[in-house]
Amino acid sequence: MRLRNTPAGFVTLWIGLASVGLADDLRPIPLKSRVENVQPMTGIVLWSTNEAVRSAPIQLEYSYLTYAQVVKGKGECDWGPVETLLDAVAGRKHQAVLRFHDTYVGKPSGVPAYIQALPDYKGTVALSEKKQTGFSDWSHPELRRAVLEFFGRFAEKYDRDPRLAFLEVGFGLWAEYHIYDGPMTLGGTFPSLDYQREFAGRMAEVFRQTPWLISVDAAGDHAPFATDAKLLALPFGLFDDSFNHAQHAKWNEPNWDKLGRERWKVAPTGGEFSFFEKKDQEQALAAKGPHGVSFAEHAAKFHISFMIGDAQPRFQPPERIREAGLAIGYRFRVAALKGSKTHTVATIANAGIAPIYHDAFPAVAGVRSKTSLRGLLPGESKEFPIEAGGGPMTIESDRLVPGQRIEFDADLP
Template sequence: MRRFLIIFSTLFLGMTALSCSKNIQKNGGEYAHLDRIPLQSEIKNVQPMTGIVLWSTNGRSTTAKDKLQLEFAYLLYSDICKEKDVYDWSSMDALLEKVASRGHQLVMRYRYTYVGQQCAVPDYIKSWPGYEETVGKSEGRDTYFPDWRCEELQRFHLDFYRRFAERYDNDPRLAFVQVGFGLWAEYHIYDGPRIIGQTFPSHEFQEVFFKEMDKYFKNTTWSISKDAAPELYSPFEAKPELLDIRFGLFDDSFMHETHHKYNRDCLLFFNYDERYKIAPMGGEFSYYTTYDQQHTLDKEGMYGRLFEDEVAKYHMTYINGNDQPKYQTMDRIKEASMSMGYKFEIKDFRVKGNEAAVLITNIGVAPIYRDAYVAVGGVRGEYSLKNLMPGDEVWIHIKGDGVSAQAVPAIECDHLVPGQKIEYKADVNDKV
């Protein structure tokens, strides 16, 4: 029932926007008494919270910062907590500040397990009575896996994200959060000791985790890997009601040769073509082969598919592409980034006295996932653009001191860092 309500409410918002625009003919409909004001504007940059993502350690995040909006970082639980209930967020704060200083926002993922490395479980848990890590070969290297039988690890994991959300849920330096278990927190142990309930958390604990995450995060959208679809790893098959939770997806092998098979099946399992309306679709370019990395952004495409077409098909908002500067120019990376996420166009702008009306449409492939508002003369309309789906348009009425024919419309969002600006396209003349 809840899934129906979510989908219905989303569709209702879209239908409301469409019905509004259908009632407005070229003469402005109910706003015909307002004077049309010429307006010209272009989208010249990648839009905030969208595009190709480089790691925060990639030098191009600094030297080509005007071509990007997002940076990515893997982070360790053990860097934040070493003693029970003692959390030191200074490393997280420093990272966010560094990213924001470049006019960017962060996409981040905490992890326990990385091929060839020690487990990033807090030190105190490693000394907990009965806790026993598993050491196994993954990609030929000794890799350490956490012991999910340990109740203290389970408690810590929930407490960590509760505290994280309390601290960062409204932080404009943070764009998106990715969560998961297994290798790289990508929801699999494709090579190594895969024991559900031990080296990978039980379905029962995952169910608790998802429900708690839904409570913790009120504004920031969190995502899991599309590899959570198989019933081996997750409880979604047995507990389909969990699919009603508002979470996004990340596809960490985007554009590989057989993406249309397993990857697409996983995305369809999560009903991605409806889910994108409430949470972002993200991912990473495929590392299956060197060829994939070399050619994924080729203008002529790869494996018979064009990147921009796949972005539109899967409503992608962002994608990790840390190695792309090795193979593509930053101008091409910027161009590809501008095909992702939301994109707004103002189709009509009318003003009379202190009253204005703006007809705006989303010409992108996804919505914006934070509240954003059309403003004239510093006066915001009430309609949040996060409800404006691709292809939909809506009239926004604005009235108040500051509104005038000389005031240029702006799109305002409180979830931006200094230097960021949401642009829009406009080609409005004064002829009706």
Template sequence: MFWTSILKLCNALFLFTLVACGSSTNNDDESHFVENENFVKIPLQASISNVQPMTGLVFWTDNTRALESLGSSVQLEFSYMLFSDVVQQEGEYNWQVIDELLDDIAGRGHQAILRFRYTYPGHTQISVPDSIANSASYNIMFDKVEGKDTFLPDWSHSAFQDFSLQFFVDFAARYDGDPRLAMLQVGFGSYSEYHLYDGPVSLGINFPSKTFQKSFLEKMSSSFNTTQWSISIDAANDVYSPLATTPSLKEADFGVFDDSFMHKEHSNSDSEYNRASWLFFGLDRYKSSMLGGEFSYYSGYDQQHVLNLPDGSWGRSFESFSQQYHLSYIIGNDQYRYQSAQRIKQASLAIGYKFNIESFSASPNQSRVTISNTGIAPIYYDAYPAINGTRSAKSLKGLLPSESRSFEFEIGGQSPVLTIESEHLVLGQKIEYSANL
């Protein structure tokens, strides 16, 4: 009996040692994830019923009738901004103008796309700061653009060039990563769309020199770390832009926008102007930078029928075009006049990211989740899966269409609650997911 008792004690100590060693090995693992816990599948049913933040059809912020009627079917609002609205005297910024606009948009549960501009055909208002426009060496210029008297900035003026570079450095210092701002569009010429269509073009005089443009694009790239920014596809034009002769400039993480999307000849061949411009910037650009544009105004017919099903305005649906170019947004300010609220929501839901829960399991202390992107573009800001409010260390940012990402959590239980959380949302916005588990 004595030796039997001793043998049982030794066996017990041996088993204890094995268990203790096993625990030590798991604790040394970086994820501290216990592989031998009993996981059970968590049933989950969910659908995406609303347009997702930072995606969809965009309406101008002064289109109050459409915004009020469409509600959460709109997630993005567009507004031009004048430089002279923010700066009148050198070094004196009236940021309140921007803050009030962003607060107004966020108050509707939406986010902003802003575009600063100097020139708008038919507008003769001087849009450069007073301190520059009133200097003796600055040349006030007007000319015919699209057949209309139009103000054009003097790009030969060194102080004006310095201001145009410094403005976005200071803007970024204040607004980079601001959740109220989804996208910043920049450029030169008419509407800041990188052209002076039907107007005189004189580089270094009424349009910035290619040397200045190079400095501008480099400054933008170094100033913005979080907020997405983009330029027009017209920057592919070697007459206006240095990008064709300086390919390294295209390596920066900027998006592009197409302001005549789905006109009659759009993408009928790789040599067609819009298609060739998209190809110039690279078909993989969507993987890191938000892409979008505006429905064509080449004709009234374009606007009236662009969202028609199944053939759009010229034989192809919007859904087909948007998938081809991996769009996250499209400005469609007039669509409320021509399409039902249901169709506008349907079109908005067809673009951008969409998250689907592929698998979900939990043990008493841990959870595992696999999420795929069933949309046509990634999400471009950090968004984190969370269990009972505890976020994963990994983000969904950059998850490409048709790809999935797995997440592990040191929290579990019988009924864990899965959400997707982001700091880049305004009050009222929610990132949804679909699931059939």
């Protein structure tokens, strides 16, 4: 029987195709939503040791770690301290910003003990800010090798870990790419220019998912970045640990210029409120800041995603900290939502001051768009097709810890 060639067969086929066409007609979908909380991977940051991390309106916690805490021997890492820290942070529904250092004012060297014990290793103890401080011996090949190996192994273990938002790296005091007070010797207490180049290349090679940042002080002539086009092309972010001091435009901003003011489009920018003057901390979130410019205005100029402000719970109520956190980073707005029984198209804009730096996807009924929100710049909007219909829209990301949620604004009738 060859029914498909009969007129009745053609009618049946036409009706079926018409039904599919009607089912896939996209019609406006009402949606009401509002961003009410500081968004994941953005906002004011507190140290993980601050008691206020349990109640403050934050999404990120900061911690220093030394190489000595993890590297116990040649090729031997004990990840216990890192795991304990990350588990504690995630248990509070937050993510971590970590920084490893080898030199910290007033503390012993953070170089692994087995390296310090080598007979030809020559570490230095000297005054910095009038405090006895351990300085590294970067002339020693084992220290140079071990640090490269360490970050390779760290990336292998944590590059895709949702407990880790961002990683800050560097050398010198607090790993901030300077020794402004103490014995500063390239190739000695501070790595040589060649090794710094090798280190930056290694970071770009091993970290494919987790953004890594260096200090804006790396723009100086003791570092190779500002004059090396190949290094400037690497996808590193920037942090500025004296973000709001009185001479920022004169001292700090030129460093941002040298390292690339458009860098925020591919990697996060952040930092810490200044300690130059007492009011830099006390008035960091005041209406006009400590020096006549509000935090929101200053942050927008540099497209900031996060800012360490560990003292802010002492100076500001939670609502002000939340408000400041909402003023930085990304903020998504659903400008249009249309759907059928089988498909949805969401038009989403970024109303924030920076992109999101991890993959996140609009989703309907658990089905994600194949297009990520990562890289959607401030002021831009884009259509996101989703191969599902009939369910509420959410934004999903594998880079969130349990209890976190990416919110969005929408007012669609």
